[in-house]
Every structure is written in structure tokens, then in C-alpha cells.
Amino acid sequence: MQPEAVSASTTRGPEGSRARPGIPGWLATLVLLLPTYGWLFIAVLLPLCTMFVFSFMNATPMGKAPIVFTLRQYQVFSTQPYLLGIAWTSLLMGFWTTFACAVLGFFAALALARATIGRTRETLLILILLPFWTNGLVRIFSWTMVLREGGFLDDVLHWVWPGAGSIGFLYTRSAIVVGLVHGYLPYMILTCYIALVTIDDAIIEAAASLGARWWTILFRILIPMAAPGLISGAVLTFVPVLGSFMEPRILGGRVGVTMGTVIEDQFTQAFNWPLGAALSFTMLAVVLAIFATFSGVLRRGSGAVA
């Protein structure tokens, strides 16, 4: 690198690296990109391809048994209909989580964008986003402290109303949804906020001065204009919820059986990797279909993803 730098110093021009003798521009680009994309290729792309191949095998290739390629794993929804019920449960869980996040998050973003300013707003935004980047597992664990029988929720109830029963609802589907909403709400608030903050005050003032009631402003101006934020927030909530398994296990106990936990079981308990792979790929197909459907909206909002 050193002699190269010396020789190039005499022929410097405003053209930049392209006009430079020595290392050609394309080679420099390649050297810069290769480590990252090589790594992603080996760590993500090849594994996904391998799993795709596994999903057509008749058994986990561990013993001596010959491996036959078959479509059997993908027919499991018709041969084991109870999986359809589990898939439905997972979709419902995803729907309720996304719906609750959208309603709570939209109004929080609206309050942020219209009722706070400057430093306060910046601090609130950081406070809202901070939990999102902390350990999800620990946050789910925290909810067991609140929701279990005799937990914090019951403590508060008994303090207000001594002698009352228990309202703790740990190990129910509602508990799973509460935990998941807690996990993804900050993200929904962020995407909605980014969409809402660009709305010009004048539009709302104009509507109000022309006699529009608050619900007209809400449904005819604010929600349509925040739609990109709502949609990207919804997609990026629904997709990870679909693949969640730790949340249903911890907060759902025995009722926490979802596609995520079924897939996890195939890899950690049942050792039926081909079935797990087939279920994973079915889920991936659903995920990709969702991304494809909303790709236009997501691309516009992608600057905010990080």
C-alpha cells in the first residue's frame, strides 16, 4: 500500500481514483466490499440455501439411514391439521400485537409531534426508544414480575382493594400480546412520528378554520398522511412477532404454542430438522410476501430503519 501511495501522489487529478495508475478503481471497490459481502454470504445466504435443501429431506442426516428427497415436509399442514390451528393462533397474535401497537403508537407519535417541542421532545424520543435497544429477553422476563399471580399488578390491586382476588394473567395469550406490544411499541412510535412530524401545521389550521371537527382532521388528514409510517411500523412489528418463540414460551407457558415454538422444537427437542426447515421456509415465504407487498412504502421509510 505504501509504494502505491507514493507513486500515485504525482499524478493526482480531480478525477479521483478512477484516473489513478496502480490499483484500478474496480479492484479497490472489490477489496472494500469483499469482506462484508463474503461474510454475509457465508453466514446468512449459504445457511438459508442449505436449510432450503434440508427442507426436502425425509429425515435429519445424522444416522446411517439413506436420505431421500421428498416434498413430504411441506405437506405437513394437510397431514397434521393441528398445525393449521397453531398457524392461525400465530397470525392472530401478530394481528393483535400489531393493532395494539398501531393504535397506541399513532397517538403517542401524534402527542409527541403536536404537544412537545425542542429539548423535551428530543428527550422523550430517546426515553421511548431506549427500551427498544435493550435486551428483549430481560424485558419479557420483567413482565412475569408484574403479571404473575401475587405479582406487582396484584400488589397494586390489594393496596387499593384489600382482600380482592388475583387479576394476574401470566400464562395467557393476553400476557404474550402485552409483552410483544411492550417490545415493538417504541418502533411504531418512531415510524409514525417521522411521518407525522413532516405534516405542515397550516394544513391542520386550514381544516380547523374551515370547520372540520377533530375526527375529520384525524381520519381525513392525519391518518392518511401518517399511513407510510403506520404501514412500515406494522410490517416491522408483524414480521418479528410471527417468528417469536421466547416471548410465547415465557409469558404463555402451556398456552404459548405458536409457529415459532413449533419450529424451535424441531431443532432443539424433536431433532426433526427437515420439518423445522420446511416450516421455517413456509414462514419465510409469508414474510417475503409481506415485504414484497409493502416494498414501496418500506423503501421510502428505510432511512429511519436504523
Add this chain to the structure above:
Amino acid sequence: MIGLARFYLAAILVFLYLPIVVMMAMGFNESSLYELPFHFSTKWYVALAGNDQLISAGINSIVIAVITAVVSTILGTMASVALARRTFKGKTLLQLMLLPPIAIPWLITGTAMLVFFFWTGIGRGMHALLIGHVALAIPYVVLVVGTGFQTIRADLEEAAMSLGSTPIHAFFSVTLPLLAPSILGAALFAFAVSLDQFVISYFLATPGFTTLPVQIYSAIRKGFTPEINAISTILLIGSMAAILVFAIFARPGGVSDKR
């Protein structure tokens, strides 16, 4: 209306922080069954100091997070230099390729890694965890550093080169110092991503080499004492600190005053 909005925001903050605060408080409560009344005690932290399993898992987590931060920051910064400053075919495709580790549920990525690493003989354990964590962190680094590039004017580098600097020298003496806050921010971000990563680690860890989240998960599943609250508190405060420092360095979503 403004009052209602503020009240609502306060309620949202309570919802977000209440369970965390309750969990943290229970780590300082004497009762092993999480019973009230609250008696302040540090006994669970003392017990934690003697819990070799959790401590070695904690050390593993930190080692993995530091290596992940260094490796992914170097690789990701290199890639983002090429993506930000060079023109070539297929750039959109390469940018799209950064998305799978972020967008595909980790359950799918994690099980795919398990299958592939088993099948190729790479196996599980520390090296497998590192391969996985770096792959997850790289896209975030590229995004954060790429955002940093947008705040730096390309003509500064060109000015240096037209005054006789080599591209490499111009990069290291002009662009890199301007980019330093973003790169540091990206490194902290990668550190936090790795430290908090559970799903991938869960599938790639071995009984002999686990990380803190994996260890905490198995404790939650098997039955636990407030020791888990204590270690969880430390973990939360650690990653919150990393993210707060990141927010100061790179200000996500905020306007940067760098030129």
C-alpha cells in the same frame, strides 16, 4: 388537548418502564419468592458474585460483543466507503443484501445457521457465535456509517486530492476524522446488538460456551431466584449506557452539526 397529550405520553412511558423498574426493584428485595413488603437487601448481588456459571457467561458475552464490535465496524466501514463514494453496477442489489440479517426473523436465520454450521462441520460454540453476531451487526454498521457519510461533503476529500494528497492519504487525514463519531457510534451499536442478541446465540451456543442471555433464558425456564433480576439489571444498565453514548455520538434521526 395539550394536557391530555402529555398525560398520554406519561402513561406510555409508565407502560414502557414500569415492568423494568419492578424487575430491578425485586433484585434488591430480600424475599426469594418475590414477596412484599419490600426489605432492601443486596444479598442477591452478593450471591451473583459467587455464581460462576452466570459470571463466565457474562464474560463470554462481553468478549463476543467486543470482538463483534471491532470486526463488524472495520468490515462495515470499508463496505460503506465503497457504497457511499464509488459508483459501480449492482449497488442497489448490494444494499438489498444488507437487509436479510435485519429483516428476516432471527428464528429463521438462527436455525439456518445451525443447520449449515452442523452440515459443514463448523459446529457450534464461540467461533460460530462470532460468525453469526458479526453478520447481524454489519448491516447496522453500514447503515450508521452510511448516514454519517451523508453529513460529510465529498468535495473536502477532492480538495485534498487536488492539492496533491493521495486518495488513501486523503481518506485517512480528511474523511476518517470527520467520520470518527459515526464510526464510534456504529461500534457501540454493534456492541449493543451483540450483547442483547439472544435468538442466534440460543441456537449456536453449546453447554460449555453460553452467553448471558442464553443462560438467563435457561434459568427462567428452569426456575430462578432474584439473582436473575440482579444480573438482568446489570445487563440492562450496560446496554442502555452503550445506546445513550451512541445517541450522543451519532444522534439517530437528529440533525448533526458536523460539516
